[in-house]
Amino acid sequence: MSFDHSGHGGRFRMGRRGFLRLGLAGAGALAAPSVLAGCASPASPSGSSSLRVWDLFSGGDGVLMDEMLATVTSGPDPFDVDRTILEWGPSYYTKLAMAAAGGRAPEVAVLHLSRLAGYAPGGLLEPFDLDVLAEFGVTEQHFAPAVWERAKWEGEVYAIPLDTHPFIVFYDKEIAGAAGLLDSDGELAPIGSPEAMFAASEALAAEQGGTGVLFGHVGDQAQCWRMFNGLYAQTGATWELPDGGEPRVDADAAVRALTFMTELFDGQRNPNNLDYAGAMAAFQGSRGAMIFSGEWELPNLRITDRPLGAAPFVQIFDQPAVNADSHSYVLPRQERVDEGRRREAHRFVATMLKASYTWASAGHIPAYQPVIEDERYAELDPQASYAGAAEVAVLDPPNWFAGSGSNFQNQMTQPMTAALMGNMSPESAVEQMISASQSMLDDPNPVA
Known part of the structure; x- marks a missing residue:
């Protein structure tokens, strides 16, 4: 089940939502590697250029994520995104761990920052290249220290926060x-x-x-x-x-x-x-x-x-x-890393952060500080009233x-x-x- 969401140069496809919403409990996931392998690395109708992204956003958050993806998959330098929505809960983290352990995970996934310690130490994630992120306008100075420090493991940055909630x-x-x-x-x-x-x-x-x-x-x-x-x-x-x-x-x-x-x-x-x-x-x-x-x-x-x-x-x-906590982007472990796609994953994350004013309408505090410093955010009521929570x-x-x-x-x-x-x-x-x-x-x- 897929559809073209942008109508422009890039494409945003929703993949296999109904199947993945069934959710595998931890024991069930461990007992069904063939199912995970089948859903973790699909053959994309658009070919290898499609960037595979997993997230857990449904309901109102899902609608806003649709809007953000529609923005970044259009324009002069669009993305071709194959988005898969998995049901929020333990099954999401089980599937992500299993897919990364097998090297068949998507190029980008959403992870609660508080769960990072269960993934980075075991080699299930790859660190971000901060020099590449900086090329796309995202650096450490753009984040509240309280959140940025939790994105690190043993001195390397394994997660890029999208928000603070x-x-x-x-x-x-x-x-x-x-x-x-x-x-x-x-x-x-x-x-x-x-x-x-x-x-x-x-x-x-x-x-x-x-x-x-x-x-x-x-x-x-x-x-x-x-x-x-x-x-x-x-x-x-x-x-x-x-x-x-x-x-x-x-x-x-x-x-x-x-x-x-x-x-x-x-x-x-x-x-x-x-x-x-x-x-x-x-x-x-x-x-x-x-x-x-x-x-x-x-x-x-x-x-x-x-x-x-x-x-x-x-x-x-x-x-x-x-x-x-913080919804954050991570780079799940890949069995064979395509450097071009890895660079595109960095560009995708940076672009989504810059589009996160849309995300603020759900109540989430954008982690990318230039969005909060924009005069449009100051006019959001009551969101602007609690933006300082991200600092503590x-x-x-x-x-x-x-x-x-x-x-x-x-x-x-x-x-x-x-x-x-x-x-x-x-x-x-x-x-x-x-x-x-x-x-x-x-x-x-x-x-x-």
Whole structure:
């Protein structure tokens, strides 16, 4: 199933979407190498010049990616792109690892930056040639240091960030203004302490006539970790997972962060038993004045009639920090590298970054700084209000089993969910989180 998407010199074809959306679980993928071989390296109708690209963007993100690809596959120096969309989740990363291990991967793929430690060390990715990228106008100076440093492994750059997608705050501007929480520019004023956040929550609830702050976490595999990871980093502590060692965790700082979460969402001050969809529906239905969630929910929240404001996740402790991840481009291992196609892959990545103003409309913060510095971006509301989150982004600990969509996030979230619902103390939850971290460190890296 394919179609020409550009109508100009280049072509953008969508390949085998229905088949790949079936998704192979990890064990199933390992048991079916012939299926992977068949879908990883197709014969392109346009011949060897077609650049094969894998990504995981569907829904609204998929539509925007279509627009970006339509832009770069037209014009005076177009690309011929064979795009394959795979379903987001563990199956995507299993397929990518299997294809790279066999040397039959696409020339370019999208990877969450937090998953890099599971791919670069095992030889599943190739580093970028920074001199070639510089020829196409992309250099280290064009990225926020917090994100760029995570794109490296042993001193080489293995990923080029397309965006930063942080865990942020959405709020009703009129209610926040009436509650006295906005600054002179009409943006959310700094909070600065647990006590100030509790007071802000109460002021929002009074103006709302109901709930101040919403947070959906029940049944979700990552939400508690997203909030906790940012708060824990705000204390100045780090959650380190050294291969072959023991977790290096500041238990007191972890308890401090989780205790704040349980006090803010204690079932009285704010609900403690909402699932993700329930919290979203409550905010959309004006049953709460503020919600903690990912910026990716912007398209869903802005369709309501509420005057929507947004800001980086509130600073509660000693230093600013925001949990985030980054959709990044990587170069999967090729059995036989065609230097011309590898150079074209570099040009493609650079061109997509320069076209990422389109990507910002979904809420994502473009990683390529010239896009953010463009006056058009400053006019995006509320995206421009939380662009600074990229400067203080904190990703998952760099280890092969951590990152977006990982079992690590699930294992961390389960005891925190129990603590928020009053079924476990913060101290016990942190003990369980550290114990689970140790168990995962004890497991061998399958691609080491």
